[in-house]
Amino acid sequence: MTTEIWISQLQDNGYRITSARRAVVDTVYGSTHALTPIEVYDKARKKYRALGLVTVYRTLEKLEELHLIQRVHQPIGCQAFISAGVGHQHLLLCQNCGQVEFFDGDDLDALTKNISRKTGYQIKEHWLQLFGLCINCK
Amino acid sequence: MTTEIWISQLQDNGYRITSARRAVVDTVYGSTHALTPIEVYDKARKKYRALGLVTVYRTLEKLEELHLIQRVHQPIGCQAFISAGVGHQHLLLCQNCGQVEFFDGDDLDALTKNISRKTGYQIKEHWLQLFGLCINCK
DNA sequence: TACTTATTGAAAACGATTTTCAATAACATG
DNA sequence: CATGTTATTGAAAATCGTTTTCAATAAGTA
Numbered sequence: 001m002t003t004e005i006w007i008s009q010l011q012d013n014g015y016r017i018t019s020a021r022r023a024v025v026d027t028v029y030g031s032t033h034a035l036t037p038i039e040v041y042d043k044a045r046k047k048y049r050a051l052g053l054v055t056v057y058r059t060l061e062k063l064e065e066l067h068l069i070q071r072v073h074q075p076i077g078c079q080a081f082i083s084a085g086v087g088h089q090h091l092l093l094c095q096n097c098g099q100v101e102f103f104d105g106d107d108l109d110a111l112t113k114n115i116s117r118k119t120g121y122q123i124k125e126h127w128l129q130l131f132g133l134c135i136n137c138k
Numbered sequence: 139m140t141t142e143i144w145i146s147q148l149q150d151n152g153y154r155i156t157s158a159r160r161a162v163v164d165t166v167y168g169s170t171h172a173l174t175p176i177e178v179y180d181k182a183r184k185k186y187r188a189l190g191l192v193t194v195y196r197t198l199e200k201l202e203e204l205h206l207i208q209r210v211h212q213p214i215g216c217q218a219f220i221s222a223g224v225g226h227q228h229l230l231l232c233q234n235c236g237q238v239e240f241f242d243g244d245d246l247d248a249l250t251k252n253i254s255r256k257t258g259y260q261i262k263e264h265w266l267q268l269f270g271l272c273i274n275c276k
Numbered sequence: 277t278a279c280t281t282a283t284t285g286a287a288a289a290c291g292a293t294t295t296t297c298a299a300t301a302a303c304a305t306g
Numbered sequence: 307c308a309t310g311t312t313a314t315t316g317a318a319a320a321t322c323g324t325t326t327t328c329a330a331t332a333a334g335t336a
Contacts, residue, residue: 018302018313021314037292052316094259103256107252110245111245116270120273122270126268127267132254132259132262133259153283154283190285192284195323195324
């Protein structure tokens with residue numbers, strides 16, 4: 001698993017491969033922390049000085065569109081991104097250091113069926129996020 | 139259950155009761171849809187024309203601080219507010235009409251214990267939101 | 277009724293994001 | 307490998323949502 005997977009995904013979808021995009025991909029891919037556009041910009045500029053913030057926004061937009069990254073919602077704000085897990089996964093965030101972990105325990109079927117019956121809603125999607133302290137921080 | 143409950147909550151916490159605040163409270167209280175500051179502004183101005191947008195922001199801030207309203211996170215954005223349910227509750231949103239419903243099925247204890255064991259995290263909080271189609275829209 | 281002080285709305289400031297635009301570089305073609 | 311087309315770039319300007327500043331006003335107290 002390398003950044004080349006994302007690069008080929010971009011390529012396969014008709015996007016050109018540039019130094020700017022490589023720098024953004026290298027920064028976001030494999031990060032264990034959700035990064036805001038500015039944070040991506042600061043980090044990526046260490047690899048490619050000429051990078052512009054606008055390009056960071058545009059590249060993140062494309063990566064999200066291809067489902068390679070996903071937006072992370074937090075009490076502080078909802079502008080940060082993390083590489084998307086494979087398949088349907090949920091997030092577990094450390095409230096202290098910000099580390100993000102994935103889990104896929106989808107025991108929610110019983111719950112959603114139950115709610116569906118009670119409310120009459122046809123449930124299509126769910127968001128589940130856990131917050132806590134990681135092994136190092138607790 | 140009337141808006142007077144929120145009014146007294148504000149009063150009890152040392153805030154003065156003004157026409158502007160009444161208009162905002164009247165608008166948000168009991169709304170079945172999550173409302174953004176601008177939406178609150180537009181609706182509330184029908185009750186009190188002199189209302190300023192700034193006051194809407196400031197009043198929403200206070201209502202949130204008193205846990206009378208809560209922020210609703212959606213794919214479109216995270217600026218909308220809805221009156222908070224009593225106790226620990228989760229949201230169910232209609233993807234078509236935007237109606238918001240509460241449910242409290244907290245069968246998540248087993249799930250969180252499971253994840254906690256697997257990941258080593260000490261889990262403190264969780265966010266769960268369901269999306270679907272309400273009875274009228276499906 | 278008068279006084280103190282929180283609250284107000286307007287305007288300005290601010291920060292994050294988007295748009296515009298001319299220069300540049302990716303990559304397909306010859 | 308050279309050339310041409312066109313997506314992509316970064317800078318600057320524009321825009322949007324939100325916050326701050328400030329003098330005028332009105333709520334609640336004495």
